[in-house]
Amino acid sequence: xxxxxxxxxxxxxxxxxxxxxxxxxxxxxxxxxxxxxxxxxxxxxxxxxxxxxxxxxxxxxxxxxxxxxxxxxxxxxxxxxxxxxxxxxxxxxxxxxxxxxxxxxxxxxxxxxxxxxxxxxxxxxxxxxxxxxxxxxxxxxxxxxxxxxxxxxxxxxxxxxxxxxxxxxxxxxxxxxxxxxxxxxxxxxxxxxxxxxxxxxxxxxxxxxxxxxxxxxxxxxxxxxxxxxxxxxxxxxxxxxxxxxxxxxxxxxxxxxxxxxxxxxxxxxxxxxxxxxxxxxxxxxxxxxxxxxxxxxxxxxxxxxxxxxx
Ligand SMILES: [Zn+2]
Numbered sequence: 001x002x003x004x005x006x007x008x009x010x011x012x013x014x015x016x017x018x019x020x021x022x023x024x025x026x027x028x029x030x031x032x033x034x035x036x037x038x039x040x041x042x043x044x045x046x047x048x049x050x051x052x053x054x055x056x057x058x059x060x061x062x063x064x065x066x067x068x069x070x071x072x073x074x075x076x077x078x079x080x081x082x083x084x085x086x087x088x089x090x091x092x093x094x095x096x097x098x099x100x101x102x103x104x105x106x107x108x109x110x111x112x113x114x115x116x117x118x119x120x121x122x123x124x125x126x127x128x129x130x131x132x133x134x135x136x137x138x139x140x141x142x143x144x145x146x147x148x149x150x151x152x153x154x155x156x157x158x159x160x161x162x163x164x165x166x167x168x169x170x171x172x173x174x175x176x177x178x179x180x181x182x183x184x185x186x187x188x189x190x191x192x193x194x195x196x197x198x199x200x201x202x203x204x205x206x207x208x209x210x211x212x213x214x215x216x217x218x219x220x221x222x223x224x225x226x227x228x229x230x231x232x233x234x235x236x237x238x239x240x241x242x243x244x245x246x247x248x249x250x251x252x253x254x255x256x257x258x259x260x261x262x263x264x265x266x267x268x269x270x271x272x273x274x275x276x277x278x279x280x281x282x283x284x285x286x287x288x289x290x291x292x293x294x295x296x297x298x299x300x301x302x303x304x305x306x307x308x309x310x
Contacts, residue, residue, distance in 0.1 A: 002229045002307055004031060005039040005096065008073045012191070024080050031088035036119075036307075037228070039094045042073035042103075043144055054187035056136035061186045062145050063105070070100035070144050078106055081115040095119035096229070097170045099144040101154035108163045117161070118228065121155050122170045123202045124193045128152075128270070136184030139270035143191040156210060159220065166224040167203060171196035176268050194269050198257055200249070202271065206276040214251060230307060244287035250279045272285075 004027070006019040019027070024038075031038050038061070043065065049129020052064040078094050084091040095107065098121045101248045110117035124142060129149035133140045140146060158164040180189040200221065206219055226236025234243050259267045283291035290298050 001034075002231075002274065002305065003037045003039050003072045003094070005041065007041040007043075007264050008076070009041065009043040009069070011041070021076065021080065024077075025083070028080065028084045028091040029087070029089045032091040035092070035230075036220065037092040037094045039096050040073070040077050041143075042077065042095050042098070044073035044076060044217055045069060056184040056186055058064060058133045058135055058137070058140065058186065060132060061141065062130055062147065064196055065143060065145050067100040067102045067147070070098070071103045071106065074100075075104040078110045078117065081110060081117050082113070085115055090116055092116040092118070093119065097122050097125070097142075097144070097168075098155070099125050099147055100153070101151045101158075103145075104154065104163050107158075111163070116166045117168045118214075120166050120168050121159070121164050122168055122193070123195060123199045124170075124270070125155055126152060126159070126167070127202045136186070137270065138179050138181055138184060138186050138189035139187040139194070139268060139295065141179075141186050141189050141191050142170075142193045155207075160210070166228065167199075167220045168225060169196050171199075171264075173265060175266055176280050179268065181268065185207065195271055196262060197261075197263055198269065198271055198276065200247075200280060201276040201278040201302055202274075204249075204251065205276045208277070209252070214249070229305075244284055246282075246284040248282035249278050250281055252277065253279045 006024070007016065007028070009018050011018065028038065040308050046068060053062055054064055056058045074095060077095065081091065081093045093116065095118070107117065107119050124146055128140065129152050130147055130148050131149055133146065155164065159167065170193065172194050174190045174194065175194050178190040186247065203221065204217060223236040226232050235245060254275060257269065257271045257274050257276060259269070259272050262269060281293060282289065285301055288298060288301055290296060
């Protein structure tokens, strides 16, 4: 096991209930003993927003899940990490899919204190602004929600200065039916963004305008993620003895994302119609050439990655 995830809020799945401070206190020594990071879905329902009527209005959905929910959840986790350090366990805490810019100062403070505290964000929080999300487009629904453009700019600053540690897909493989695409009912729609295939071109398109190099992107989307998952002896760099997981990337070609391009099981994405720069031409997995110019060459050869069994 490479990590354990808990929700601080109702996950929407009956068999996956949320945890509270007492559960976190019980889990931390066990996770610390095995040096497994504690991944937290950081939204804490502080009440007052459950009466908001959402229907197909994006702004109503946004108002129903305020930044305060994330901020409070992250403050709670910093307290928990402090306690864990004081007890001598020093459990690793990781905030998954961060959206609220207001929580960045709290994360920075935790790092300054020497807590083992990390945080990630995702392409959708870095490339989409709520001002541009039309009503009734359930494909844009995720939790925590995509916020306004100023929030997005602040997340980029945090990527630049290291308050955010890396960028992950958080890909949602949800079916079109569960997304309620036909009715546009954001309230009923499953949360999650489907865009795994486009993560690299989406991030590259934005990042190159902000002065990032491809070396920076490999650090943010490969090396640091491998290191975090404890896979840094086999993945995340081009070195002798490491897995030969490569891609050949054309950083200059621009094109429009279409549903027809999608290789995911369900061909839906909120990015259809968006122009991006950068194209994956070839992919190699452990030295095997598996993808080239829109075609897959082999049957799937991916393997489960279990701690200590690489
Ligand atoms: Zn989550």
